[in-house]
Every structure is written in C-alpha cells, then in structure tokens.
Amino acid sequence: MGLHLHVDFDLGGVLMVDGRPVAGAGGAGAEFGHMPLTESRRLCACGALGCWGADVGANALLRHAGLAHGGGRGREQAEHVLAYDAAAVEATARMLGRGIAALVNAHDPEVVTLSGHGPELFERAGGRRSWRPASRT
Numbered sequence: 001m002g003l004h005l006h007v008d009f010d011l012g013g014v015l016m017v018d019g020r021p022v023a024g025a026g027g028a029g030a031e032f033g034h035m036p037l038t039e040s041r042r043l044c045a046c047g048a049l050g051c052w053g054a055d056v057g058a059n060a061l062l063r064h065a066g067l068a069h070g071g072g073r074g075r076e077q078a079e080h081v082l083a084y085d086a087a088a089v090e091a092t093a094r095m096l097g098r099g100i101a102a103l104v105n106a107h108d109p110e111v112v113t114l115s116g117h118g119p120e121l122f123e124r125a126g127g128r129r130s131w132r133p134a135s136r137t
Contacts, residue, residue: 001108001109006116
C-alpha cells in the first residue's frame with residue numbers, strides 16, 4: 001500500500017493498493033485535503049472549516065507571506081516564497097508533516113510520495129529524514 005500526495009495550490013492525494021488507486025464508494029476517495037488534520041479553523045474553498053488543504057500548498061505559502069491567495073493565481077509568487085521565505089516554508093511544512101503523520105498512522109503505508117511543491121517544501125523544511133511509523137504494541 002502506498003500514499004501519494006500532490007501539493008499545488010491546494011492538496012490532493014491518492015491511496016494505492018496493489019498498484020491501483022482506491023476510488024471509494026462514490027469515486028471520490030482520498031480527499032485528504034478536506035480532512036481536518038491540523039486543528040486549523042480556516043475556511044476552505046469548499047465551505048468547511050479546518051480542511052488540511054487550507055494549510056498546505058501555494059495558497060498557504062502566499063497567505064503566510066501576506067500575499068493575495070486563492071483562485072489558482074500566484075504560482076510564480078508562491079515559488080518565490082518557497083525559495084526565500086523561511087518562516088512561510090516552515091509553517092506550511094509543519095502542517096504538511098502533521099497531516100502526513102496522521103495519514104501514516106491511519107493507513108500504515110509502505111511508502112509516501114510527494115509531487116508538486118511537496119518535495120521542495122519537504123526538503124526546504126529540513127527533510128531528508130526517515131519517518132518511522134508508531135511502534136506496534
């Protein structure tokens with residue numbers, strides 16, 4: 001089993017079992033960005049409060065830097081923030097890590113992969129560390 005997360009303006013993902021994505025009963029499985037994994041009270045574009053995706057991705061980077069966000073604008077600005085604003089990167093990476101930790105504990109995947117801004121965000125936040133699942137007792 002594997003977990004893949006794509007970090008762009010918001011956050012998307014997929015749980016893979018035997019090399020196939022788990023679609024869920026209605027075809028919308030793995031809406032991880034809409035799970036309340038970070039204790040956030042931010043309003044998400046979906047209308048709910050506390051979605052993980054509101055705290056991770058380009059929109060979050062722009063918000064932390066005090067720039068306009070939302071609506072899929074500002075990709076170049078977000079890349080600039082990612083490269084030069086350590087505080088915004090740290091805050092966003094911390095939320096990414098909290099959510100990943102929750103999903104790892106819930107699903108116990110063999111591997112977690114990141115795409116989009118995810119790898120750079122992880123690296124800039126001091127990545128290169130191994131994650132270890134909670135001990136099995």
